[in-house]
Amino acid sequence: AQRVTQPEKLLSVFKGAPVELKCNYSYSGSPELFWYVQYSRQRLQLLLRHISRESIKGFTADLNKGETSFHLKKPFAQEEDSAMYYCALKGQGAQKLVFGQGTRLTINP
Amino acid sequence: DTGVSQDPRHKITKRGQNVTFRCDPISEHNRLYWYRQTLGQGPEFLTYFQNEAQLEKSRLLSDRFSAERPKGSFSTLEIQRTEQGDSAMYLCASTGGGAEAFFGQGTRLTVV
Numbered sequence: 245a246q247r248v249t250q251p252e253k254l255l256s257v258f259k260g261a262p263v264e265l266k267c268n269y270s271y272s273g274s275p276e277l278f279w280y281v282q283y284s285r286q287r288l289q290l291l292l293r294h295i296s297r298e299s300i301k302g303f304t305a306d307l308n309k310g311e312t313s314f315h316l317k318k319p320f321a322q323e324e325d326s327a328m329y330y331c332a333l334k335g336q337g338a339q340k341l342v343f344g345q346g347t348r349l350t351i352n353p
Numbered sequence: 354d355t356g357v358s359q360d361p362r363h364k365i366t367k368r369g370q371n372v373t374f375r376c377d378p379i380s381e382h383n384r385l386y387w388y389r390q391t392l393g394q395g396p397e398f399l400t401y402f403q404n405e406a407q408l409e410k411s412r413l414l415s416d417r418f419s420a421e422r423p424k425g426s427f428s429t430l431e432i433q434r435t436e437q438g439d440s441a442m443y444l445c446a447s448t449g450g451g452a453e454a455f456f457g458q459g460t461r462l463t464v465v
Contacts, residue, residue, distance in 0.1 A: 248395075250395075253393070276452060278452075287356070287357075287457060287458045287459070288444070288456040289455075290453045293452060293453075332395075334452065339386070339448075340386065340398040340401060340409065340411075341386075341388075341396070341398065341454060343395030343396050343397070345393065345394055346394075346395050
């Protein structure tokens with residue numbers, strides 16, 4: 245079965261502090277992993293995907309197949325990073341996304 | 354706005370009534386998806402279309418739910434005999450050749 249687990253429903257850090265949003269997955273093959281973000285009153289949008297190995301808005305995420313994790317990290321949080329973050333998985337040959345429950349990130353000034 | 358659009362944005366209906374939602378994907382996108390999101394949860398897959406063909410349906414999609422994409426452009430999702438448990442945000446997304454899914458703003462359904 246495919247499953248994505250985000251253990252923290254809420255995460256609060258101060259501006260300038262490092263932030264890490266955890267994501268663990270369960271999948272027997274080689275999945276594609278994504279982070280989606282939803283800012284207040286906006287639609288869900290792609291933040292980054294593991295295949296591209298990019299840094300978007302200062303965020304990075306490394307796929308760790310041994311630990312089946314895809315944690316999202318940023319060294320210095322900014323207030324505009326406050327949002328809802330969803331980790332998602334797409335199985336090999338599949339089209340649908342399987343989402344985690346989401347983590348609400350709040351950056352305090 | 355050339356993104357995915359959904360209509361209506363909000364719908365309040367009485368239990369037992371039928372409702373229909375519409376999704377207009379990004380025009381060149383051939384794949385269209387419906388997801389449902391309840392409070393405190395991530396989106397859950399319901400169904401997807403490639404052009405006009407419905408290629409996958411989740412077991413969440415009971416026989417009261419039906420989706421169509423008759424001309425391979427817009428799609429409709431109908432819920433018959435609504436129940437309180439159907440109250441949720443219904444999200445539509447579309448993809449073209451790439452893996453990125455573009456989401457609409459959703460239709461929030463409240464069944465009273």
